[in-house]
Structure formats: structure tokens, C-alpha cells
Amino acid sequence: MNLPDFFGLDIGNHSIKVVQVKRKSETQASLVALGSSETPFGVIGSENEQHKKELAENIKSLLESADIGTKKVVAALPESAIFTRLAVFPDLVDKELEDAIHWEAKQYIPLPLENVNLEWLKVGERQEAGQKKNEILLVAAPKTLVDSYTQLASLAGLELIALETETVATTRAITFKQKMEETAMILDFGANGTDMSVIKGKNPIFSQTLGTGSDALTKAISLDFGLDVQQAEQYKRTYGLDQTKVDGKIFKSLDPIMQVIVSEITKTLNFFRAHFQANSPKKIYIVGDGAILIGLPEYLSSKLGLLTERFDPLSNLEKDKKVEESLKSVSGIGYTVAVGLALKAE
Numbered sequence: 001m002n003l004p005d006f007f008g009l010d011i012g013n014h015s016i017k018v019v020q021v022k023r024k025s026e027t028q029a030s031l032v033a034l035g036s037s038e039t040p041f042g043v044i045g046s047e048n049e050q051h052k053k054e055l056a057e058n059i060k061s062l063l064e065s066a067d068i069g070t071k072k073v074v075a076a077l078p079e080s081a082i083f084t085r086l087a088v089f090p091d092l093v094d095k096e097l098e099d100a101i102h103w104e105a106k107q108y109i110p111l112p113l114e115n116v117n118l119e120w121l122k123v124g125e126r127q128e129a130g131q132k133k134n135e136i137l138l139v140a141a142p143k144t145l146v147d148s149y150t151q152l153a154s155l156a157g158l159e160l161i162a163l164e165t166e167t168v169a170t171t172r173a174i175t176f177k178q179k180m181e182e183t184a185m186i187l188d189f190g191a192n193g194t195d196m197s198v199i200k201g202k203n204p205i206f207s208q209t210l211g212t213g214s215d216a217l218t219k220a221i222s223l224d225f226g227l228d229v230q231q232a233e234q235y236k237r238t239y240g241l242d243q244t245k246v247d248g249k250i251f252k253s254l255d256p257i258m259q260v261i262v263s264e265i266t267k268t269l270n271f272f273r274a275h276f277q278a279n280s281p282k283k284i285y286i287v288g289d290g291a292i293l294i295g296l297p298e299y300l301s302s303k304l305g306l307l308t309e310r311f312d313p314l315s316n317l318e319k320d321k322k323v324e325e326s327l328k329s330v331s332g333i334g335y336t337v338a339v340g341l342a343l344k345a346e
């Protein structure tokens, strides 16, 4: 199936990002347009009609300023609202497998199954006691969430052609040029949370949202030093996790929050080592604007014992001179979800 021209839309708690690309082949694409705007305060997840309109208007003006040339859109569902689970099933025929998946889904999804869109994806197989077993990733999105995106698209005068989870989009952005020979972990540092996922080959095989994001770091600085949020944000961006600056004071303020994040990541790594040894992550990629934090790759590498690198999704895209010029002051790392959506091919 070939998709028509469309753009990718990532609505975050902190910023809204849009990206349009032209796909030339399976591993080649050129960047057509991109842009971001600050998310209006209080509109995310709000059922208030005025808030919905405000968000729709914000998206409309962003499309204009970013010069996006199509009304067709693929959007990302926030990972924090999605339920995913990697489970092992016997090698059953289709109907029996479907029943087994529904039974499993019922156990872990805290919503009635008729209220979610449930999808599944085979991501691997293994032998257990001489029997073939399938590793299957279950993904469930609440129908109310899907409805709210449909409504938002129509308020913004857009045609929604697909919805995906943030993790699916990020995985596509990262594996567009490279097939992951070894399992990798991806951490998306957003404002309100950190999305943690594990990818293998071209598929996500695990995802979970940690309730601590980069804004929690700003808050720690603000509380420790009695600074307002803007000033604290500036300190965070200037010194980050650099222990050699200002007597390591900012580092000391951020370290306890970072340790919370590190301990959650460690739990996941240990889970994989114990139950999915063959799939345990060998490397970490960090994305999201929160990943710009100075010293973050080094900090995570040393605490987790795994090589940690920033990933720039724009580095895999071709750009003409005009686009290249417009990117001079842009950090690509926050656009990973939007680029992944824009690269969708079927």
C-alpha cells in the first residue's frame, strides 16, 4: 500500500512537532518541512471544548509557519495512555491464539476489552521444553483516546489517516537506515515523563512510561535554590549533569531525580536479563528534548553499564540547501517521534 502525501504530528506536554518528508526508497527520504510550537497550557488531555479548539488552532498556525503542504496527518498516541505487554504463547492456530491473547489482555488491561483497540505483533519465538513458543507484543489503546484524536483532527481541518504509538514511531525513526542486530533500549526524555522501550530488529518489543521527566529536574533546581521555573530551566540547560561546574551544585540537585529514573531502567534491564535473556538490551539510545541535557549520555552509560548515545533523526534524512539553512538553530533530537511518523510507508 502506498500512502498519499501526509505529515507526522507529535503532540507532547511541552511542545507540538510536525514533520513532512518525501520517501524515495526503503532507506532514503528527504526532509520537506518541520516545525514546533509550545503546547498551550492545560489543553493536553482536557475534555473542555474551548481547550480542544485552542489546541486545534495552535496546530493550524504551526502548519502554516512550518510550511506543511498537506492536510493529511499521521499522529502519535501518547505512550503513557497505551497498555503494552510482551507475553509468551504456545504455538497455536489462529483462532486459539486469538482467544489466548484476549485472555491475557483481560488480565493486564485495567479497562473492559470492548473499550480498547487491541493489536498484537509477533516479535520472536523460542523453544521451551522442546516446544515452540511465540513472543507476542500486545498493544491496547483506549477508544476514548482514539476518538479524541479523531475529533482534534477534524477541528484542525485535517484528515487523520493513521494513529500509532510513540514507540512505534520512534522505532521506525531509529531503524530507518540501520537494522538493529542487537536489542537496544530507547529512552524518550519528555517534559512530564520518560518513555522507555526496547527494540529488536525493526520492532518494539517492550514499552513503559516512567512518571519522571525533564520538568522534574527543573523543579528540583527551583526548589533547592529558590529560583523561579524559568531561571531553574536556564540552569538545567546551562550546567546539566556536569559535575565540574558551579561546585557540582546543579549536579547534586539533579542526581536524586536521575537516580529514580536509573532505578526504573535497571528494573527493566533486570527483567529482560531474567526472562528474555536473548533479548536483553546491549545499547541505549536517548531522544526527546530532555535528552539534550548536558552529560546525560555519560551519566547513563556509567550508571547502567551500557553504551548510551543521543540519536538525531534528522541525520538520516537528505536536505536541500534551503531546508539545511532553516535547521541551523534546530535540535533534531526532539523530533524523533514526528520523523518516525513521517517515515511511515504502509
Ligand SMILES: Nc1ncnc2c1ncn2[C@@H]1O[C@H](COP(=O)(O)OP(=O)(O)OP(=O)(O)O)[C@@H](O)[C@H]1O
Pocket (backbone or CB within 6 Å): 011, 012, 013, 014, 015, 016, 189, 190, 191, 192, 193, 213, 214, 215, 218, 233, 236, 237, 288, 289, 290, 291, 292, 293, 294, 334
Ligand atoms: N537544552 C536543553 N537541555 C535540557 N533539557 C531541555 C533542553 N531543551 C528542552 N529541554 C527539556 O525537554 C523537555 C521537553 O521535551 P520534549 O519537547 O521532547 O517533551 P514533550 O514531547 O513535549 O513532552 P512529553 O513527551 O512529556 O509529552 C522539557 O522538560 C525541557 O525542559
Ligand SMILES: [Mg+2]
Pocket (backbone or CB within 6 Å): 012, 013, 188, 189, 190, 191, 288, 337
Ligand atoms: Mg514527547
